[in-house]
Amino acid sequence: MDGSGFSWKLADHPKLPKGKIVAVVVLDGWGEANPNQYNCIHVADTPTMDSLKQGAPEKWRLVRAHGTAVGLPTDDDMGNSEVGHNALGAGRIYAQGAKLVDLAIASGKIYEGEGFKYIKECFETGTLHLIGLLSDGGVHSRLDQLQLLLKGSSEHGAKRIRVHVLTDGRDVLDGTSVGFIETLENDLSKLREKGVDAQIASGGGRMYVTMDRYENDWDVVKCGWDAHVLGEAPYKFRSAVEAVKKLRELPNANDQYLPPFVIVDENGKAVGPIVDGDAVVTFNFRADRMVMIAKALEYEDFDKFDRVRFPKIHYAGMLQYDGELKLPSHYLVSPPEIERTSGEYLVHNGIRTFACSETVKFGHVTFFWNGNRSGYFNPEMEEYVEIPSDIGITFNVQPKMKAFEIAEKARDAILSRKFHQVRVNLPNGDMVGHTGDIEATIVACKAADDAVKMILDAIEQVGGIYVITADHGNAEDMVKRNKKGEPLLDKNGNIQILTSHTVHPVPIAIGGPGLAAGVRFRKDVPEGGLANVAATVMNLHGFEAPSDYEPTLIEFIDN
Numbered sequence: 422m423d424g425s426g427f428s429w430k431l432a433d434h435p436k437l438p439k440g441k442i443v444a445v446v447v448l449d450g451w452g453e454a455n456p457n458q459y460n461c462i463h464v465a466d467t468p469t470m471d472s473l474k475q476g477a478p479e480k481w482r483l484v485r486a487h488g489t490a491v492g493l494p495t496d497d498d499m500g501n502s503e504v505g506h507n508a509l510g511a512g513r514i515y516a517q518g519a520k521l522v523d524l525a526i527a528s529g530k531i532y533e534g535e536g537f538k539y540i541k542e543c544f545e546t547g548t549l550h551l552i553g554l555l556s557d558g559g560v561h562s563r564l565d566q567l568q569l570l571l572k573g574s575s576e577h578g579a580k581r582i583r584v585h586v587l588t589d590g591r592d593v594l595d596g597t598s599v600g601f602i603e604t605l606e607n608d609l610s611k612l613r614e615k616g617v618d619a620q621i622a623s624g625g626g627r628m629y630v631t632m633d634r635y636e637n638d639w640d641v642v643k644c645g646w647d648a649h650v651l652g653e654a655p656y657k658f659r660s661a662v663e664a665v666k667k668l669r670e671l672p673n674a675n676d677q678y679l680p681p682f683v684i685v686d687e688n689g690k691a692v693g694p695i696v697d698g699d700a701v702v703t704f705n706f707r708a709d710r711m712v713m714i715a716k717a718l719e720y721e722d723f724d725k726f727d728r729v730r731f732p733k734i735h736y737a738g739m740l741q742y743d744g745e746l747k748l749p750s751h752y753l754v755s756p757p758e759i760e761r762t763s764g765e766y767l768v769h770n771g772i773r774t775f776a777c778s779e780t781v782k783f784g785h786v787t788f789f790w791n792g793n794r795s796g797y798f799n800p801e802m803e804e805y806v807e808i809p810s811d812i813g814i815t816f817n818v819q820p821k822m823k824a825f826e827i828a829e830k831a832r833d834a835i836l837s838r839k840f841h842q843v844r845v846n847l848p849n850g851d852m853v854g855h856t857g858d859i860e861a862t863i864v865a866c867k868a869a870d871d872a873v874k875m876i877l878d879a880i881e882q883v884g885g886i887y888v889i890t891a892d893h894g895n896a897e898d899m900v901k902r903n904k905k906g907e908p909l910l911d912k913n914g915n916i917q918i919l920t921s922h923t924v925h926p927v928p929i930a931i932g933g934p935g936l937a938a939g940v941r942f943r944k945d946v947p948e949g950g951l952a953n954v955a956a957t958v959m960n961l962h963g964f965e966a967p968s969d970y971e972p973t974l975i976e977f978i979d980n
C-alpha cells in the first residue's frame with residue numbers, strides 16, 4: 422500500500438481457487454454473424470469453435486466489441502484491435518483517441534495545447550506538413566478531423582501546408598481513396614482562395630508506405646520517408662487524383678497497396694519535401710502504425726534505414742503514441758490514461774504470464790493489452806515471445822500465417838507449468854479478412870480453429886482453464902450490405918467486398934478441467950462487452966477484480 426491508501430493487492434475470490442493455468446486466446450477479427458456464404462467462419466471447417474458454442478448459454482456467450490462499449494465515439498463505429506485489446510486488458514472503458522480528438526477539436530483546446538504551440542512556432546517561415554491515413558474508417562484517423570485541423574491551422578497562422586496522404590481500402594471499401602482525395606483537394610482549393618499555399622505533396626498505399634507496425638518491415642517506412650521527407654518516389658504526378666487513379670491500374674494494386682508517389686510542379690520538382698524549419702504533424706490518433714515513422718521523425722540517433730537527410734523540424738503527433746517511450750515528445754491531444762491494467766495487477770499478485778503472437782499482432786497482446794505500454798511490468802514474472810511474421814506478402818497467399826507456431830509456443834508454455842496465464846493472439850481471421858479474399862479467409866479461419874484445438878488440448882493435460890474470445894469482427898462478414906442487410910452490388914453487378922472490421926459482437930467461451938463446477942456466465946450483464954473480460958480472467962486466477970473494473974461475466978452457483 423502506498424501513502425494514498427492504494428494497494429496492488431487483489432482480494433481472494435471467495436470461491437475460486439488460485440494456481441490454475443489459464444489460457445487466454447484472442448481470435449483477431451472473429452465476430453458472430455448470420456450464417457451465409459460471406460461468413461467465412463461459418464463456411465470454414467471450425468469444429469473446435471463450434472463445439473465451444475454448444476456450451477451456450479452457461480459457458481459460451483457473445484460480448485460487445487464495437488462503438489461505445491470500447492470507448493469509440495458512437496455505436497456506428499466498428500471495433501478495432503487497439504480499442505479491443507485495451508478494453509480486454511484494462512477491464513474498463515476509456516474514451517479512445519478518436520473521441521478525445523473530436524472533443525479537443527470541438528472545444529478548440531487542441532489549438533491551446535503545448536503541441537500546437539510548438540508546431541505553430543514554424544508557421545511564420547516554414548511549411549506545415551500533415552501526414553496520415555486518408556479515410557473515414559475511424560480506426561487510425563478520420564477525414565473530418567483532418568479537414569477541421571487544416572481549417573484550424575490556417576486560422577491559427579499556417580501559411581503553407583502540405584498534406585501527405587496514405588490511402589486506405591482496409592478500414593473502408595477499396596476504391597474509396599479517389600473520393601477522399603477529391604474531398605481533400607476541394608478543401609485545399611478553398612484554402613488557396615484564402616491565400617494559403619496548400620497542396621497534397623506525396624502519398625501511397627498504407628500497406629506499402631509509412632504505416633508498418635511493430636517493426637515488421639522498415640522498408641515500408643523508408644518508402645514513406647523518401648516520398649514525404651525527401652520528395653523522392655518511383656512515381657511522379659501533377660495531381661494526387663491522377664496519381665491514385667493511374668496507380669490503381671497497376672497489376673495487383675489497390676488502395677491498401679499503392680506504390681509511393683510524389684506530386685511535382687511543372688518543372689518536375691517535388692512540391693513539398695520536408696526541410697529545416699518546417700512543422701510536421703502525423704494526424705493518425707491510433708498508435709501502432711505511427712510509432713515507426715514517429716521514431717524516424719523524432720530520433721537524432723536512428724539506424725533503421727538511411728534517412729539521407731534529417732531535417733530540423735518541429736514534430737508533433739496527433740497523440741503521444743507510446744507513453745513509456747514518451748514518443749513523440751510533442752503531441753496535440755493527450756492519449757487516454759489507461760492505468761492499473763489487469764496485467765499489472767496480476768504481476769503484483771504473483772501471476773506469471775506468457776504472451777505470444779506473430780509480429781503483426783505481437784503488440785496487440787502486449788502493448789495494447791497493457792494499456793499502450795511497451796515492455797514488461799516485471800521481467801521476472803513475464804515472458805513475451807514474438808514469432809517473426811512473413812514480410813512483403815499479402816496474407817491471402819499464406820492464410821495459415823503463423824497460427825501453428827503460435828499455438829505450439831502456447832502449448833509448450835502451458836505444458837512447462839511455468840506460467841499461470843498463457844495469452845495469445847491468433848491473427849488469421851483479421852489479417853486475411855482484410856485482404857478481401859474469401860477463399861483464403863476460409864482457410865485462415867480453419868487454421869485459427871486448429872490452433873485453438875492445440876491450446877485446448879494442452880489445457881486439458883495440465884488441468885487448466887481456457888478463455889477463448891476475440892477483439893472485434895472481420896472474417897464473419899466479407900460483403901458490404903445495405904440497411905436491410907442485403908449484399909450491395911457495384912455497377913457491374915459484382916458484390917462489394919468488405920475488407921474492414923464489423924460492428925458484430927464476438928464470442929467468449931470458458932471451460933477446461935480446472936474450471937470449478939458451478940461456474941457459469943451470469944445472466945444479469947446482457948450488455949457485457951470486452952471490458953468485462955478482465956475481471957472474469959482475474960476471477961479465474963482466484964482473485965476478485967478491483968471495484969472500479971467492469972463487472973465479471975461469471976458467477977458461481979453452489980450445488
Ligand SMILES: O=C(O)[C@H](O)COP(=O)(O)O
Pocket residue numbers: 449450500501502503560561591592710851855
Ligand atoms: O491496422 C490495421 O491493420 C487495420 O486498420 C485495423 O486492424 P486491427 O485493428 O485488427 O489491427
Ligand SMILES: [Mn+2]
Pocket residue numbers: 449450501502503505851892893
Ligand atoms: Mn484486431
Ligand SMILES: [Mn+2]
Pocket residue numbers: 450502851852855895922
Ligand atoms: Mn484488423
